[in-house]
Each structure stands twice: as C-alpha cells, then as structure tokens.
Amino acid sequence: MSPLFKSLRFLLPLFIFFAIAGFLLKGLWLDPREIPSPLIDKPAPEFRLQSLEDPARQIDRKDMLGKVWLLNAWASWCVACREEHPVLVEFARSSAIPIVGLNYKDTRVDGMRWLAQFGNPYVTSLFDEAGRVGIDFGVYAVPETFLIDKQGVVRFKQIGPVTPELLHEKILPLIQRLNA
Amino acid sequence: MDEPMRGARLHGLRACRAARIFAAFALILAALTFGAVAPVSAREAPEVGEDPAAERHMMQLAAELRCLQCQNQTLADSNAPLAVDLRQQIRELLAKGESDEQVKQYLVARYGDFVLYRPPLKSNTLLLWFGPAVVLLVGLGALYLTLKRRLARLDSAQSNPQVADAESARAQHLLEKEVEEGGLS
Numbered sequence: 001m002s003p004l005f006k007s008l009r010f011l012l013p014l015f016i017f018f019a020i021a022g023f024l025l026k027g028l029w030l031d032p033r034e035i036p037s038p039l040i041d042k043p044a045p046e047f048r049l050q051s052l053e054d055p056a057r058q059i060d061r062k063d064m065l066g067k068v069w070l071l072n073a074w075a076s077w078c079v080a081c082r083e084e085h086p087v088l089v090e091f092a093r094s095s096a097i098p099i100v101g102l103n104y105k106d107t108r109v110d111g112m113r114w115l116a117q118f119g120n121p122y123v124t125s126l127f128d129e130a131g132r133v134g135i136d137f138g139v140y141a142v143p144e145t146f147l148i149d150k151q152g153v154v155r156f157k158q159i160g161p162v163t164p165e166l167l168h169e170k171i172l173p174l175i176q177r178l179n180a
Numbered sequence: 181m182d183e184p185m186r187g188a189r190l191h192g193l194r195a196c197r198a199a200r201i202f203a204a205f206a207l208i209l210a211a212l213t214f215g216a217v218a219p220v221s222a223r224e225a226p227e228v229g230e231d232p233a234a235e236r237h238m239m240q241l242a243a244e245l246r247c248l249q250c251q252n253q254t255l256a257d258s259n260a261p262l263a264v265d266l267r268q269q270i271r272e273l274l275a276k277g278e279s280d281e282q283v284k285q286y287l288v289a290r291y292g293d294f295v296l297y298r299p300p301l302k303s304n305t306l307l308l309w310f311g312p313a314v315v316l317l318v319g320l321g322a323l324y325l326t327l328k329r330r331l332a333r334l335d336s337a338q339s340n341p342q343v344a345d346a347e348s349a350r351a352q353h354l355l356e357k358e359v360e361e362g363g364l365s
Contacts, residue, residue: 032251038292105261131265138290140248140262 045136052125073102076114084161092121101125
C-alpha cells in the first residue's frame with residue numbers, strides 16, 4: 001500500500017463529513033413549502049365558475065384561450081395576499097396582461113369588501129367558494145399565481161406572494177417570450 | 181337476612197367489582213396497544229360519512245397521503261381546511277367507485293409525488309430506493325477485502341517461519357520498550 005493511499009484512508013471520514021455537511025448546508029436554503037407543481041407545461045385544468053362580482057356571469061377556461069394571462073389565487077382571510085396586493089395593483093396598471101383572480105374559499109361579501117378597500121387589479125375574479133377549482137389547480141397555500149399561455153398551458157407557478165423582483169426577473173421575460 | 185346469604189351476596193358483589201376493574205384494565209390495555217398502532221385515530225365527528233366501512237377505507241387511504249398545509253401530517257390526521265376538503269374529495273371519488281390507485285393519481289396530478297408518503301420508483305428516486313443497499317454492499321465488500329488481506333498476511337506469516345520469527349521478535353521488542361517507558365497501563 002502506498003503511503004499516499006494510507007494517509008488518504010485516514011482522511012476518508014473527513015471527506016464523508018464534508019459530503020454530508022454539504023448536503024445539509026444545501027438543505028438550509030431549500031424551502032420545504034415550495035413544492036414543484038406537476039401542472040407546469042401541462043394544460044390548465046378545466047373550470048367553470050361564477051364571477052365574484054356578478055353571480056349571473058360564468059367564466060370558463062375557454063374564455064381565456066388566445067391570451068397570456070395570470071391566475072392569482074387570493075382570499076380576504078389571507079394575510080400574505082394583503083402584502084402581495086399592491087404589487088398586483090401596480091402590475092395591472094401597466095396592463096401587460098390580464099390578471100384573473102381566483103377568490104379561494106371566501107364569501108362574496110368579504111371578497112368584494114376586500115377589493116373595494118385595497119383596489120381591484122383583476123379583470124374579474126372567479127368565485128371558488130368550495131375550493132374545488134383550487135384543488136384542481138393544486139392550490140395549497142394562498143396566494144399562488146399561475147402564468148397561463150395562449151393555448152391554455154400553465155407555464156409558471158409562484159407559491160407565495162408575487163414580488164416586484166419576481167415580476168421583472170421572471171414573469172415579464174416569460175410573458176414576452178410567450179407573446180412573441 | 182341470614183349469614184350465608186349475606187356472605188354469598190357480598191361475594192357476588194366483590195366478584196362483580198373485580199370483573200369491572202378487570203374489564204376497565206383490559207380496556208385501557210387495549211386502548212394503549214391498539215391506539216398506538218392504529219394509524220387512524222383522529223377524526224372529526226361532523227364530517228364523517230354515513231357508511232362506517234367506506235369511512236374506514238377513506239381514512240386508511242388518507243393515512244398514506246401527505247397534507248400539503250401541515251406537511252408532517254397525513255391527510256387523515258390533519259385538521260387543516262385543505263385536508264378536510266381533500267378527505268371529502270377522496271370520499272366522493274371512492275363513492276363513485278374509483279380505486280385507491282385512481283384516487284392517488286388524482287392527487288398526484290394536482291400536487292405531485294409529494295403527496296405520497298411512499299415515494300414511487302422512478303429515475304429520480306433510484307438513489308432513494310437503492311442508495312442504502314448500495315452503501316451496505318460497498319461496506320460488505322470493504323469488509324470482505326480487509327478480512328481477506330488480513331487472512332493472507334496471517335497465512336504468509338504462518339507458512340514462512342522466518343517472517344513469523346521476525347514478527348515475534350519485533351513484537352517482543354515493542355513490548356519491552358513499552359515496559360521500559362512506564363509499563364502497560
């Protein structure tokens with residue numbers, strides 16, 4: 001056995017330690033709450049819901065075909081939505097693409113009051129009282145935001161609040177590419 | 181009341197009480213043993229379905245699925261609103277006659293493999309499934325090689341008296357040195 005190999009043998013536990021420490025260190029920066037959505041690059045699920053503002057109006061998945069659009073799941077009881085809301089209001093002003101709200105497990109009165117109070121960035125909000133459409137979209141923690149292309153395919157999903165950085169670095173370039 | 185009768189009644193009472201204590205004890209024991217093993221013990225009264233067998237089936241299935249809202253709980257254990265909704269969804273799907281596998285597929289299509297407590301065998305889970313076995317095999321291999329080398333050294337020492345003598349002389353020398361330096365402590 002060569003002397004080099006012999007000394008390496010004693011260093012082996014140290015290498016193993018570094019390997020394990022490396023994995024654990026990486027784990028520190030992973031968010032277990034962010035679960036990759038299986039919907040990415042798959043057709044958005046079918047839905048047909050009443051509009052929050054007008055129970056007589058029904059909105060269908062087909063209504064949104066031909067447009068790149070954002071679906072933003074929100075609720076009046078959701079604290080993080082409040083934090084996210086001004087960003088969406090600002091984004092809606094630039095009117096790059098329509099934002100459709102998914103009012104998730106809320107009441108009409110609370111939802112409407114919330115929009116009146118904080119502003120309404122949505123072209124309309126789908127009223128998902130039972131949360132069934134939310135389940136079909138794999139919503140598990142509002143706010144969640146989906147970017148859906150002209151063919152109705154989900155291209156991007158954000159779990160948690162949309163931030164200005166995320167909009168400029170990720171969502172806007174993607175919109176440009178999808179609109180091209 | 182004459183003496184023997186009273187005695188008999190007392191005896192009966194005592195037996196009755198003993199039986200009751202025994203029953204209570206057995207009940208506690210059963211609760212401790214089965215309560216700890218049964219995965220499905222937490223359920224809510226208001227939303228239990230009508231058919232207890234179907235409900236049991238649903239809870240068994242839900243016990244193998246992860247709640248997305250409180251990620252270290254199963255859908256069966258969790259009281260998060262989403263877990264309640266998903267249990268209802270599972271209940272309905274099962275009532276429609278869908279198999280356990282179809283229900284799992286329904287949830288995987290929406291939330292990904294993360295909902296399954298038993299990870300499926302896929303290309304990206306190969307390491308997870310076979311990693312421990314590979315590590316064990318490598319360890320066994322290393323052990324085998326080490327033992328073989330040691331055996332070979334022993335053999336050569338035994339078959340070659342000169343080497344054996346040299347080795348024992350060296351051992352003797354080392355021992356003496358040790359004694360000189362303060363003994364074997």
